[in-house]
Amino acid sequence: MMAENLIKPENLVYEKTKVMTDKILHYCPGCGHGTAHRILAEVIDEMGIQNETIGVAPVGCSVLAYNYFDVDMTEAAHGRAPAVATGIKRVFPEKFVFTYQGDGDLAAIGTAETIHACNRGENILIVFINNGIYGMTGGQMAPTTLEGMKSSTSPRGRDIKTMGNPLKITELVAQLPGTFFVTRQSVHTPASVRKAKRAIKKAMEYQKLNKGTCLVEIVSNCNSGWKMTPIHANQWMEENMFPFFPLGDIKVPQE
Numbered sequence: 001m002m003a004e005n006l007i008k009p010e011n012l013v014y015e016k017t018k019v020m021t022d023k024i025l026h027y028c029p030g031c032g033h034g035t036a037h038r039i040l041a042e043v044i045d046e047m048g049i050q051n052e053t054i055g056v057a058p059v060g061c062s063v064l065a066y067n068y069f070d071v072d073m074t075e076a077a078h079g080r081a082p083a084v085a086t087g088i089k090r091v092f093p094e095k096f097v098f099t100y101q102g103d104g105d106l107a108a109i110g111t112a113e114t115i116h117a118c119n120r121g122e123n124i125l126i127v128f129i130n131n132g133i134y135g136m137t138g139g140q141m142a143p144t145t146l147e148g149m150k151s152s153t154s155p156r157g158r159d160i161k162t163m164g165n166p167l168k169i170t171e172l173v174a175q176l177p178g179t180f181f182v183t184r185q186s187v188h189t190p191a192s193v194r195k196a197k198r199a200i201k202k203a204m205e206y207q208k209l210n211k212g213t214c215l216v217e218i219v220s221n222c223n224s225g226w227k228m229t230p231i232h233a234n235q236w237m238e239e240n241m242f243p244f245f246p247l248g249d250i251k252v253p254q255e
């Protein structure tokens with residue numbers, strides 16, 4: 001059958017969610033960032049809060065996130081997104097405020113902002129993309145880089161003796177009294193995408209109830225930085241990232 005016979009509205013099974021703009025994503029093919037954007041945008045759409053949502057973009061590969069979400073967004077300096085989001089939420093307490101951050105942003109330079117925003121219990125959603133390295137700047141070691149994992153600044157693999165331990169920042173903030181819902185998800189299979197989307201939706205619903213900080217970590221790949229094909233990167237992630245960063249809820253509200 002000719003393509004022109006197939007491309008008709010009645011044959012469409014998947015279309016762009018309206019909370020994403022028409023801009024073409026700059027992410028590498030196979031990278032989890034695009035899928036994570038999509039499910040966050042779908043949640044905003046389904047909850048009917050497009051005009052009530054304000055996002056804060058990080059530095060890193062998702063630095064241009066404000067070009068992709070059709071909501072009010074601002075940029076924050078490296079690691080400062082939770083501080084900027086705190087200010088926005090306090091000025092507009094009725095808005096839904098989220099940050100979208102990579103591990104270099106959230107768990108390295110932004111450690112203090114992350115911990116203190118969570119400890120204060122700011123009513124914001126933090127979406128944390130953990131791909132184990134600094135993707136944008138050339139694949140350097142991040143706090144989340146696994147033991148033995150190669151990066152451009154640990155070419156023989158992370159050595160704990162000299163480079164320290166990988167940081168489970170999500171488990172750490174889950175212990176703080178200000179966090180309400182903390183979970184770790186992934187977006188590499190259809191089932192995991194659905195689960196991650198449900199988690200983001202829950203977090204947004206808790207924000208409506210002013211429950212405190214919700215953090216959704218998404219363990220993701222960086223096929224370019226890891227120097228793997230997208231398929232191999234996802235397999236490597238399952239075999240190596242998930243044992244250290246197990247998926248599932250870490251802190252759930254007492255019903």
Ligand SMILES: Cc1ncc(C[n+]2csc(CCOP(=O)(O)OP(=O)(O)O)c2C)c(N)n1
Pocket residue numbers: 059060061062077078101102103104105106129131133134135136137142222
């Ligand atoms: C104050 C400051 N220091 C350093 C940088 C350089 N920089 C830009 S992106 C980045 C790494 C981001 O990595 P990560 O947050 O893990 O995001 P990813 O690219 O992996 O999605 C760094 C160090 C910067 N933009 N600003």
Ligand code: SF4
Pocket residue numbers: 026027028030031032033061131135136221222223224225
């Ligand atoms: S460099 Fe890595 S994190 Fe950045 S877009 Fe490419 S695959 Fe994704």
